[in-house]
Amino acid sequence: MEKQKRILIVEDDMIIAANLSLQLSQLNYEITGIESRGEEAVLHAQLNPPDMVLMDINLRGALDGVETARRIHEHQDIPVIYLTANNDEATFNRAKETRPRAFISKPFNKLDLQRTVALVAEEIRTETDGPKPQSGEVAVMNDRVFIRHNGKMIKLLLDQILYIEADRNYCKLATNSGEYLVVCTLKTIEGELDTSKFVRVHRSFMVNLAKLDVVAEGHLEIARKTIPISKSYKEQLMARLHTL
Template sequence: MEQKTRILIVEDDMIIAANISVQLSNLGYEVMGIETRGEEAILHATANCPDIILLDINLRGNVNGIEAAEQIQKFKRIPIIYLTANSDEATFAKAKATRPHAFISKPFNSLNLQRTIALVVDQIKDNDMDTLEVSDNLEVLSDRIFVRHNGKMVKLLLDEILYIEADRNYSNIVTSNGNYLVSTTLKLVQNEMKNHSFLRVHRSYMVNISKLDVVADNHLEINRKVIPLSKSFKEHLLKHLHTI
């Protein structure tokens, strides 16, 4: 039997929240709860890890929906669908920066809700297939990663990582304190760490750009290690270096 998709509703209008809850239950989803404040949403999401969060942007209280999303994503990568009656560009830009899966504008109808959630569920299933290998061996948080090493998950601070080298279907994570080989391809590692200061510079290498000692025409150096720099990645790297 297929497990139900679990959804947390964060909406401070209880009439709207209750209506959404009934609709989702009728569609076969599991409603994990209703929260009306950003603070409670953060606690609920980090403790219970729902599959999707329906999150109102304009929550009353000290923490709005965007701020709640930012805090949740420091600990859990949970797909977010924003509910909003506010369409101004500044709010949209702030919300977009949290990388939501979708927006639903208020007022919305049942069909709009149904179709949006169905599309996000399909995205989650596709991503699960693509990142299954990663999830078992690599967990990326805001300032650290956990890698499976010698049968246990080991914490590595992102600032300790110098570069990551591909080794067929494995990745060798090189730190200032040692190396960690994980059974995850470099492409999947790249997808997981794209929001951090790591860039692909060659088909076989990703580097921590804060650790670069030398940038030459066709190679880089980190801690005396010479790393090849491909032409196809060079422009992207230089753009990032100019912004830091």
């Protein structure tokens, strides 16, 4: 039997947190713990990494849920599902910047919780196992890649690619002339590309080192696109830059 996913609950209302823990446990998920403060959640994620985090956006204390997710992602690429009763547009836009897998509105019902967590768990399994690319979907050569686009194979020189962004079971190859979507995981493409030219900087991004415009503390910029950097990949990125 496949082991169920491990979930960290970050919620400062203990009644809600206990209810979440009970319902998820009844669905055979493993609860790694319940944390009520952002700082404790960040530490918990480092010491006992879960497969996903159920995160209340409106945590009380120095770190709200959005900032807590951001701090977690500085060290680890752990999927986040936000719990929110807040319909404030500014908060929602801040939350979107952390690339959550889903939002669950409060008050939630058991079915919404079950379906949302199950969908995210399935996404994680698919990303781990990898989808089966369609025959001829991607072919990487020394200085170019052939991809299927509009029913035919087209050539892209690797030097044309600015960055590659994972989109669940697909990858988006961004160039100055447009974007191309292929059925392939980022992990698969990473294994084919020259790692002296392309480097992973985040769970969802690889970048062409020659195309970097800005390298900041927590992000990169390429052709005005802001790309997050995870701490787990930053050391590797800086080492590659020093060899250029």
